Amino acid sequence: MEMSKTQLFKKPGRGNRRGGAKAQSLVEFAITLPILILLFTGMIEFGFMLNTYLSVQDAVRSTARRFSTINPYDASENIDPDFYSGAAEYAIELLAPTGDPDSRQITLEAGRDNILISLIGVEVDESADPDEISGINRFDVGGDYYKHFDETDPSSTYTDSAIGDFLTRDNAEPADAGFVIVEIYYGYEGTLNLPWTLPFFSPDNPSMMYVSAVMPTIYVKPRDTSGTP
Numbered sequence: 001m002e003m004s005k006t007q008l009f010k011k012p013g014r015g016n017r018r019g020g021a022k023a024q025s026l027v028e029f030a031i032t033l034p035i036l037i038l039l040f041t042g043m044i045e046f047g048f049m050l051n052t053y054l055s056v057q058d059a060v061r062s063t064a065r066r067f068s069t070i071n072p073y074d075a076s077e078n079i080d081p082d083f084y085s086g087a088a089e090y091a092i093e094l095l096a097p098t099g100d101p102d103s104r105q106i107t108l109e110a111g112r113d114n115i116l117i118s119l120i121g122v123e124v125d126e127s128a129d130p131d132e133i134s135g136i137n138r139f140d141v142g143g144d145y146y147k148h149f150d151e152t153d154p155s156s157t158y159t160d161s162a163i164g165d166f167l168t169r170d171n172a173e174p175a176d177a178g179f180v181i182v183e184i185y186y187g188y189e190g191t192l193n194l195p196w197t198l199p200f201f202s203p204d205n206p207s208m209m210y211v212s213a214v215m216p217t218i219y220v221k222p223r224d225t226s227g228t229p
Contacts, residue, residue, distance in 0.1 A: 041194055048191040049201070053209055055106055056186055059094040060213045063087055064182040068215035072119055072139070079119070079139050084146035087182065088115040108149075108186060112206065115148040116156050118181040120163060121220040124174045131173045136160045139220055145181075154185045157212065166214075178221030183212040 067090070072083040092115070095106040108115070118138065125134040138144045145156045158181050167174040187206030190197055201207040 038196055041192060041197070045190060045192050045194075045197050045201075049188055049207070052106060052186075052188055053211070055095065055104070056184055056209060056211045057213075059091050059106075060182045060184050060211045062094055063091040064180055064213040064215040066090065067117075067182075068180045068217040071219050073219065079141060081141045083119075084117045084141070085148070087117045087180075088146070088148040091115055091182065091184065106186070108184075110149040111151045112187045113149070114152045114154050114185045116145050116154065116181075116183040116185075117148075118145040118156060118158060118179070118183075119217075119220050120158070120179045120181065121222050122163065122167060122174065122177045122179070123222040124176050131175070133164055133167065133174050136163055137220075137222075152185070154183075156181070156183060157210075158183075158214075176222045178217045178219060179214050180217045180220075181212065181214050183210070185210055 067083070067087045070083065072079050074080040092108060095108065097103055097105075119140065121137040121139065122133060123135040123137070124131050140146055145158075147153070163179075164174075167177065186209045188201050188209055189203045189206045190201040193202065198205070
């Protein structure tokens with residue numbers, strides 16, 4: 001039987017072309033779906049991490065602001081140790097409210113996290129030209145700063161040189177001042193704990209956060225004794 005040229009070179013129908021396009025789209029979707037899931041869950045995890053950081057930051061600022069208005073001296077004019085522990089416990093309560101267990105609880109672990117509290121008085125020699133820092137006094141009961149948990153030993157970033165740089169930033173002249181400084185080290189363990197987020201943060205490998213706040217306080221500011229009585 002002889003086949004005509006029309007039958008021999010007949011183009012495929014539209015139905016076949018549509019079926020091939022659908023199959024191709026399914027393959028492309030199957031390839032890109034894992035990447036989309038990684039990106040989407042990564043953004044969600046980053047959102048949880050950012051929210052945790054902001055919560056810790058709020059707790060640090062609120063603690064520094066509150067305790068900058070509290071007299072750290074006891075009746076004998078000595079620094080009250082309860083001032084430091086009270087500030088740390090206040091920050092812990094803000095992060096994990098015991099009166100509201102249904103709220104989000106950011107719990108500090110003694111073997112990983114820590115809270116540092118510093119009381120610093122800065123004395124300036126005004127007879128120099130220009131004025132210069134003559135002394136930085138740290139008020140504590142056994143060290144340069146208070147450490148709430150003994151299991152870890154983080155360092156304060158507010159060294160004497162850092163304090164000096166802070167007060168003379170932009171060529172400013174320093175002045176007598178007192179500061180209360182609150183620092184928190186917190187290990188973020190992750191929230192979703194998916195296999196592809198575990199290399200970045202997990203209970204066994206947390207991502208350490210550091211947050212600090214500085215507030216002026218009149219209680220440890222050097223007193224002017226140069227005036228005549």
